[in-house]
Amino acid sequence: MERGYHHGDLRRALIEAGIELLDDGGVEAAGLRAAARKAGVSHAAPSRHFRDVAAFVAAIAAACFEQLAESMASARMTSSDSVSGFRATGLAYVSFALDHPNRFRVLSHPLVSNKASFPELRDASERTFGVLRQAIIDAQAEGTVRSDDPATVALAAWSMAHGLAILLVDQQLQGKGYAADPQQLTDNILEHLYEGLRPHG
């Protein structure tokens, strides 16, 4: 891991360091200086790669979106039919949130909520959304989901998964009589949504 004056791929190294810091300290811990320390570089070096801390967090969030999209896409791919693919996509979304709560939270952090300022983040976010939309389009093609405007159906499905994930991650469903097993609960809720999306409603 020897390096000369120049790092070689500092930008990537900083993002990886940032994700580690994020994982075990939240977004507050993923600062420019902390990441620089972790990458073994001076405190001002990150400024060559990120305009400010918001840009840094945006890059981290974009990377996390890619991971999420990847996980959703592979869940969909390994499903046998379009319906289970649709469900698997939603389950993957919620599972990602439970497995990596801080990565999930950074996706909608106020610091980077203005996606217009961060094209890379906006693109990553739309790619993720696109996985879900594609799952819906497929299900519609097979006639297992009603043929409303796919964008609207995707919005409904995304909202459901997202809302559930937030409540689970923030532990707001504890002791309220919901299913103890998140997997089970997620399945129940998605079933509920699917009910409303079934053809000829």
Next chain:
Amino acid sequence: MERGYHHGDLRRALIEAGIELLDDGGVEAAGLRAAARKAGVSHAAPSRHFRDVAAFVAAIAAACFEQLAESMASARMTSSDSVSGFRATGLAYVSFALDHPNRFRVLSHPLVSNKASFPELRDASERTFGVLRQAIIDAQAEGTVRSDDPATVALAAWSMAHGLAILLVDQQLQGKGYAADPQQLTDNILEHLYEGLRPHG
């Protein structure tokens, strides 16, 4: 606005100052020192009322939850029947997010996501959720919403409204072929949800 050595009601003053700072600078701007300045008090005074900055933000968030609950409750009250009351509650949720984006964002800010640490915030959050649940229970009593477990239906409805609100606030639906008017879009989406909740589905 003369005051002696003691302020009289500093805690409330700080929260009000915090909300103003929040409105026009986001959570990052709503710091302890900034609020102290705004309240005309020394930088360390807030520590007498808030253990740390997270507790301060939690108090602000609790106040915002109360405002949201109030707005939802009054929207429900001024509706003629249970169905329109249900819809009005959801609309009020989304409208609050659009009218006060930063107040909406603070409700789910990572800094206060662990509601267990902030009982006041958890209570306020549950009161808000309770307004929606009550609207659903009423609609079920009138037979306009299927009689599934109200908590589950509420979770579905909340998720939908929340997901939509987030996407609108973060302007992620721009130029994607959705209805330009948020009000209209919200109504469409809620209609979609209501479709799935109609009795004997």
Next chain:
DNA sequence: GGGCCAATGTTGCCAGCGTCTACACTACTC
């Protein structure tokens, strides 16, 4: 090969923040 230049990393500085400690003032109780 040699020289120039843009990119990248370093050092040092500043203001602002949250937090802690010691101190000052006040209000309430006995």
Next chain:
DNA sequence: GAGTAGTGTAGACGCTGGCAACATTGGCCC
């Protein structure tokens, strides 16, 4: 009226993000 708990103040510390000046390097052109 004295004492004490509650509240506000003053100052310090270490951290942060951000800026400017300087150092080092690699690539490009001649």
